[in-house]
Amino acid sequence: MIKTMRVPSTPRRRQAASALLALGAMLSAGACSVANSGPETSSGGAAANTVRIVLPEEPPTLEPCDASLTATGRVTRANITEALTERDPGTGRLQPALATEWKQDSPTEWTFTLRPGVKFHDGTAFDAKAAAFSIDRTVGSEIDCNVDGYVFGGIELTATAVDDTTLKVKTAKPDPILPLRLSFVEIVPATTSATGKVREPVGTGPYKIAKWDTGRSLRLERHAGYWGKAPEFAAAEYVWRAEGSIRAAMVKSDEADVAIGLAPEDGAGDSAVQYPNNETSYLRIDATKAPLNDIRVRQAINYAIDRDGLVASVFAGLGKPAGQLVPEGVTGHSSAVQAWPHDMAQAKKLVAEAKAAGVPTDTPIKIIGRNGIYPKAAEAMEVVQNSLIEAGLKVEIEMLDVNAWLEYLLRPFPKNLGPTLLQAQHGNQAGDAAFTMGQIYGSKGAQSSYGTSELDSMIAAAEQASGEERQTAFAKALEHQSKDVVRDAVLAHMTGILALSPRVTYKPNAATNDEMRLADMHPAG
Amino acid sequence: MLTFLRRRITSSAIPLVVVILGVFCLARLTGDPANLYLPLSATPEMRAEFAARHGFDQPLYVQFGEYLAQVVRLDFGESLRTAEPAAEAVLRAFPATLQLAGATMILAILGAIAVGSWAAYRPNSAADRIASFTSTTAASMPDFWFAIMGVLVFAVALGWLPTSGTVGALAWVLPVLTLLIRPFGVLVQVVRGAMVSALSAPYIKVARSKGAGELRVVFGHALRNAAPPALTVAGDLTVGLVNGAVVVETIFGWPGIGKLMITSILQRDFAVLQAAVLVTAITIFALNIVIDACYALLDSRVRQGVTT
Numbered sequence: 001m002i003k004t005m006r007v008p009s010t011p012r013r014r015q016a017a018s019a020l021l022a023l024g025a026m027l028s029a030g031a032c033s034v035a036n037s038g039p040e041t042s043s044g045g046a047a048a049n050t051v052r053i054v055l056p057e058e059p060p061t062l063e064p065c066d067a068s069l070t071a072t073g074r075v076t077r078a079n080i081t082e083a084l085t086e087r088d089p090g091t092g093r094l095q096p097a098l099a100t101e102w103k104q105d106s107p108t109e110w111t112f113t114l115r116p117g118v119k120f121h122d123g124t125a126f127d128a129k130a131a132a133f134s135i136d137r138t139v140g141s142e143i144d145c146n147v148d149g150y151v152f153g154g155i156e157l158t159a160t161a162v163d164d165t166t167l168k169v170k171t172a173k174p175d176p177i178l179p180l181r182l183s184f185v186e187i188v189p190a191t192t193s194a195t196g197k198v199r200e201p202v203g204t205g206p207y208k209i210a211k212w213d214t215g216r217s218l219r220l221e222r223h224a225g226y227w228g229k230a231p232e233f234a235a236a237e238y239v240w241r242a243e244g245s246i247r248a249a250m251v252k253s254d255e256a257d258v259a260i261g262l263a264p265e266d267g268a269g270d271s272a273v274q275y276p277n278n279e280t281s282y283l284r285i286d287a288t289k290a291p292l293n294d295i296r297v298r299q300a301i302n303y304a305i306d307r308d309g310l311v312a313s314v315f316a317g318l319g320k321p322a323g324q325l326v327p328e329g330v331t332g333h334s335s336a337v338q339a340w341p342h343d344m345a346q347a348k349k350l351v352a353e354a355k356a357a358g359v360p361t362d363t364p365i366k367i368i369g370r371n372g373i374y375p376k377a378a379e380a381m382e383v384v385q386n387s388l389i390e391a392g393l394k395v396e397i398e399m400l401d402v403n404a405w406l407e408y409l410l411r412p413f414p415k416n417l418g419p420t421l422l423q424a425q426h427g428n429q430a431g432d433a434a435f436t437m438g439q440i441y442g443s444k445g446a447q448s449s450y451g452t453s454e455l456d457s458m459i460a461a462a463e464q465a466s467g468e469e470r471q472t473a474f475a476k477a478l479e480h481q482s483k484d485v486v487r488d489a490v491l492a493h494m495t496g497i498l499a500l501s502p503r504v505t506y507k508p509n510a511a512t513n514d515e516m517r518l519a520d521m522h523p524a525g
Numbered sequence: 526m527l528t529f530l531r532r533r534i535t536s537s538a539i540p541l542v543v544v545i546l547g548v549f550c551l552a553r554l555t556g557d558p559a560n561l562y563l564p565l566s567a568t569p570e571m572r573a574e575f576a577a578r579h580g581f582d583q584p585l586y587v588q589f590g591e592y593l594a595q596v597v598r599l600d601f602g603e604s605l606r607t608a609e610p611a612a613e614a615v616l617r618a619f620p621a622t623l624q625l626a627g628a629t630m631i632l633a634i635l636g637a638i639a640v641g642s643w644a645a646y647r648p649n650s651a652a653d654r655i656a657s658f659t660s661t662t663a664a665s666m667p668d669f670w671f672a673i674m675g676v677l678v679f680a681v682a683l684g685w686l687p688t689s690g691t692v693g694a695l696a697w698v699l700p701v702l703t704l705l706i707r708p709f710g711v712l713v714q715v716v717r718g719a720m721v722s723a724l725s726a727p728y729i730k731v732a733r734s735k736g737a738g739e740l741r742v743v744f745g746h747a748l749r750n751a752a753p754p755a756l757t758v759a760g761d762l763t764v765g766l767v768n769g770a771v772v773v774e775t776i777f778g779w780p781g782i783g784k785l786m787i788t789s790i791l792q793r794d795f796a797v798l799q800a801a802v803l804v805t806a807i808t809i810f811a812l813n814i815v816i817d818a819c820y821a822l823l824d825s826r827v828r829q830g831v832t833t
Contacts, residue, residue: 057788060606068564149564149571197608214609215617215780216691241689241778245673249688253680403793406560439566446566 049234051504051521054247054256058240059218062209063197064186065138065145070514072146074260075238077515079220081186081203084112084131084167085179087431089278089511092329094179098126098187098204099167107174112167112182118227120189121208128161133190135159135169135182143197151184151430176466177432184430206231206519220518231519248272251499258506258521259499260513263375264316268499274318275508277496280325281374281425283367283384283489284409284440287450289419294359296350297393298486301421302340304347304391305384311492314380318495324478325426325436327493329510332433332462332474337482339490344390351392364394369423370405374494381423395421409447425494429514433474434463441481448487455485533817537810548802549589549795557581558793562605579605592799601803602796606789611796614785615804621691622774622781623808626766629701633708634759641716641755642743648721656713664710672703672776689777700777704770708762715758719751726750753823760816764809 059072064081067073078086084099099112118126136159138145139152156172171178188201200209206228207220218238222231239256241247244266247259251271262268283301291297307321321339326332355361365388369381381397388395400408407414408422424447426436437459443451458480462473481487498508506521559567559575567575576582580591595602601611644656676699680688690696723729724747732746770783778784782801789798 061608144563144571144575146564149567153564153566154568199608239690239778242775242784243673246676246689246776246778249676249681253684253688255688255690401791403556403558403561403791407556410560410565 048503048523050237051233051235051258051518052237052239052256053258053260053516054250055238055240056242056244056247056261058215061197061199062201062212063145063199064134064188064201064203065143065147066197067186068147068150068184068514073514074512074516075218075220076186076201076203078205078517078519079207079236080205080209081188081201082205083183083185083187084114085183087180087183087511089509090329092331092431094183097183098131102179105168108171110169110171110178111162112169112179114165114167115227116165118204119225120204121202121223121225122189122191123225124189124191125164126187126189126204127164128167129164130190131167131187132159132161133192133194134187135185137188137192137194138185141194143195147184147186151181151435155181174464176464176470177434180430180432207236210235229519232522233518236518248499251501254501257501257504258516260496260516262497262499264318264497265375266497268497271499271501272497273500273506273508274495274497275512276320276327276510277494277513278327278428278510279374279425279494279496279513280322280327280428281319281380281423281491281494282325283491284422284424284447284449285486285488286417286420286422287485287487289417291354291359291361291363291393292365292419292421294354294357295486296354297359297361298489300347300350300354300391300393301388302486302489303343303350304387305340305489305491306342306387307339307491308342310380310383314376314383315374315492315494318497319492320495322490322493324482324490325428325440325488326433326474326478327428330428330431330433331471332436332478334475334478334482336475336479344387347387347391355392361392362394363419364396365419365421367395367397367421367423368405368408369397369399371399371401373405373423373425377423380491384421411446411448413449421489427514429511433478437462437474437477441477441485441487450487452485455481529821530814530818533814537813541806541810544806545799545803546589548799549592550585552790552793552795552798553581553585553588555793558605558795561793596803601800604789604794604797606792606794606797611800614797615782615800618780618782618785618801619804619808621779622767622770622783625697625700625704625770625773625779625781626763628697629704629766630708630759630763632701633705633712633762634755636705636709637712637716637755638748641713642720642748644713645717645720645724646743653717656717660710660713660717662710663706664714666706666710668703668707669772669776671706672699672773675699675703676776689779691779696777700773700779703773703776704766708759708766711762712755712759715755716751719754720747723747723751753820756823757816757820760812760819764812767805767808767812 057071059075061072062076062080063072064076067076082097084097085094085102086097088095098115098118100115102110102112104110114128114131120126137143138147139157140148155175158170160168162168169178175181187204192198192201200212204227206223206226208223210219210221212218220236222234241250244262248262248266248268250256251259251268259268262272285292285298285301287293287298311317311319311321323339324334324337351361367381367385369377371377378399385395385397408420409424426440428436439445440447441451441455442448442459443453443456445451455477458473458477462470462477465473496508496513498512500506503524504521505524559572563571563575580588603609604611604614640656644653647653676688679686679699686698687696729742729747732742737746770781771787773779774781774784775787782805786798786801789801
């Protein structure tokens with residue numbers, strides 16, 4: 001017994017030891033590379049002229065033509081690159097940026113006057129050729145720009161440089177909001193690749209990329225030759241942490257100055273700042289399937305949901321009960337559409353009426369939810385489920401991850417699906433109801449399961465109108481949808497939370513989620 | 526020994542192939558990545574172009590064949606999310622995980638030997654009971670909870686440690702402690718058990734009667750014989766660490782393979798996911814062989830059992 005248990009003789013022991021040593025060497029060799037690399041700030045004691053920002057995720061790319069992706073846009077837009085125009089998130093008005101003025105020559109022709117004396121980070125001059133190149137590169141090119149699908153979606157246009165500071169843009173069809181659409185085209189020098197995306201772009205913005213240590217941190221530094229007022233922070237250091245409570249803790253322990261994308265339970269405490277984040281939560285009702293094809297049932301769903309209770313308890317008071325997808329400040333918002341009142345008696349009455357008329361109200365309805373779409377997403381759906389059951393409907397919940405949920409959001413929808421309520425959220429950062437109505441309420445919209453020809457024609461007319469007429473036309477379409485179509489149950493205009501250290505002053509606004517302007521951040525005191 | 530290794534490698538290669546095929550097929554069953562990578566309002570033409578460019582319009586077996594042909598040429602494809610080669614992303618992330626797992630296991634083994642031997646030296650004493658209680662608690666502690674509590678106490682309330690990140694020695698403390706706690710708890714129990722029986726074995730009495738000191742008895746004689754079972758468990762725990770660093774890496778922003786895998790699953794970034802799984806599977810496969818080889822070296826019965 002003792003003999004067999006004895007450790008093998010010396011040569012074998014050496015073999016084992018060398019195997020372990022080799023493993024140890026492999027591990028320690030790697031150890032040096034993590035510990036010593038990267039400019040990431042360690043705890044506390046940041047340079048006074050650097051603002052430290054913690055994001056929920058690393059930008060996958062800083063490609064300007066993908067700046068409509070939140071993770072990319074919030075770093076790129078207005079910091080590294082700029083557009084010809086920019087939308088004021090407060091008033092919704094369009095402001096000059098790299099273009100100083102613009103006018104419509106005919107329904108399909110626009111002239112932009114460009115800012116003279118602007119230079120890109122690489123020293124080349126910004127001119128109409130660069131602007132035309134950037135528009136061509138973003139819209140309808142072969143490189144699959146996210147902005148193209150998001151803002152232009154098949155619109156054909158041609159941009160021509162008349163002289164250094166004059167740009168003409170022609171559209172195939174009249175487009176009254178072309179200058180607004182162009183506020184999404186980030187301008188890059190004509191030397192940028194036109195056949196492939198770039199990861200680290202050159203722009204005209206107040207900051208340029210100093211170092212991107214993939215996986216760890218990203219540093220931007222002030223661009224000395226910036227045409228506008230120099231921003232106060234000399235540099236910005238971005239890191240990313242997936243966990244909200246860690247992001248909040250980083251501000252509390254002085255490892256970061258700004259932490260975004262927080263939930264009430266992340267514990268930001270005194271450092272928390274609330275702001276309307278431009279998102280509106282809603283349930284899409286699939287009105288093509290019984291019992292949801294009966295308007296009484298859709299109305300009953302709206303009456304049954306206690307929006308005040310939902311906002312107060314589940315959303316911790318953050319948000320505002322809502323009746324339409326388009327909030328105030330966005331072209332098309334209708335002040336006539338209010339949040340549905342909570343009236344359970346009326347909901348029960350409508351369900352009973354529908355049942356009496358032969359509508360199969362006991363058909364199970366499935367709520368398709370999405371985990372993490374907003375804080376307490378699952379709890380919100382449980383509250384809705386309870387209310388609808390109380391109103392007399394049969395309701396089940398299925399919570400999915402983003403990609404599985406997208407299969408239900410976008411056409412073509414899964415086959416053999418029963419009646420569904422889809423948990424969704426709509427962002428209004430583009431500032432015009434045109435980006436809402438067609439795709440969500442149009443009968444052929446990418447996110448739409450149901451529409452009416454009357455609503456379709458109202459939307460089409462509104463899309464062609466401009467100015468006050470446009471506002472009125474979209475508002476009328478929204479009112480019609482809310483009263484006569486009832487294709488959804490809008491829940492609330494949502495509120496975002498960010499944490500701010502006492503070192504920094506920054507007023508977040510409705511655009512903050514998609515565009516965090518470093519120039520708006522100032523050292524405190 | 527060579528025969529042993531050859532057989533061991535052959536038998537482990539089958540699960541490796543199954544894992545690679547499984548991940549390839551399962552990933553593609555989870556939905557169309559075009560939904561995530563194209564804007565919501567993308568036209569059907571844009572979707573078709575996207576599918577054609579990435580080969581998703583081909584039948585699954587054609588896609589798998591092409592993938593295997595690529596892998597043979599050491600080409601692991603391109604990330605859908607960042608457009609960089611998948612191999613680069615994986616080779617950047619993997620060392621970070623190995624360092625974390627390596628540092629954790631070295632500390633867990635050293636700590637478990639000290640505490641486990643101490644407890645086994647005087648079974649049922651107060652020291653033994655304290656060690657058993659703490660190791661059981663540690664072994665059953667949810668790492669997510671421990672990580673968040675660690676941050677709240679040591680980073681926010683006391684301000685001793687950074688909440689997360691990878692810069693500086695202090696940044697290692699919370700991630701390593703979080704990862705350490707479970708293997709440490711398990712190993713203390715294993716070492717204690719093995720040492721209790723080793724210390725009561727006749728050869729210990731022989732050693733003592735020959736005048737060996739107590740330290741030499743415990744660490745020179747008993748530990749040597751208690752080592753094989755502890756080594757096997759430590760090996761399994763290391764495999765678990767490499768595989769399961771997801772929570773710790775996500776919470777602490779540690780740019781390792783666990784975090785990369787979870788991101789690539791959520792983003793349906795097939796090439797990166799496949800490369801990450803492949804590298805992890807090969808590492809686990811290699812670790813298992815190293816463990817088996819060490820075990821065989823330490824215990825000739827294992828070696829002979831396989832070779833005869």
